[in-house]
Amino acid sequence: MKAPKLIPRYKVYLFLLLSLCVMTYISYSQKNKHKLYVVKLFDKKNGNTFILDTKKINVSAYNKNGKLLWKTDPYMDAYLPHYLIARPTITYFKLGNFAEKDVIFISYNNKRFGYILRANGKFYFQGQD
Numbered sequence: 001m002k003a004p005k006l007i008p009r010y011k012v013y014l015f016l017l018l019s020l021c022v023m024t025y026i027s028y029s030q031k032n033k034h035k036l037y038v039v040k041l042f043d044k045k046n047g048n049t050f051i052l053d054t055k056k057i058n059v060s061a062y063n064k065n066g067k068l069l070w071k072t073d074p075y076m077d078a079y080l081p082h083y084l085i086a087r088p089t090i091t092y093f094k095l096g097n098f099a100e101k102d103v104i105f106i107s108y109n110n111k112r113f114g115y116i117l118r119a120n121g122k123f124y125f126q127g128q129d
Contacts, residue, residue, distance in 0.1 A: 056089035074123035
């Protein structure tokens with residue numbers, strides 16, 4: 001019976017070093033992936049400000065005097081069923097126009113997307129990738 005082949009030490013060390021580098025990169029990228037900051041959009045047409053909170057869940061609208069016009073959690077308000085992620089967060093948040101209406105386009109990290117009417121905060125689900 002033949003003795004099993006031993007792996008040279010340098011290969012073991014190289015493997016361990018590469019594993020450590022990959023784990024460090026993954027942990028660093030995950031740590032910085034969801035930085036906590038507020039995203040603000042400003043509507044020049046009427047002076048309203050739209051704010052996405054630090055958790056990337058709620059959207060609020062304020063008039064030019066700072067009065068709260070509406071606040072919404074689009075995902076929960078639309079009664080969307082669970083898909084891929086237990087509690088999705090907003091990853092895309094931009095002002096735009098759709099069907100001659102002023103809207104805020106949003107996209108979630110679970111590949112779902114839609115738009116919010118700027119006038120009243122009502123969310124319209126458009127689909128998923």
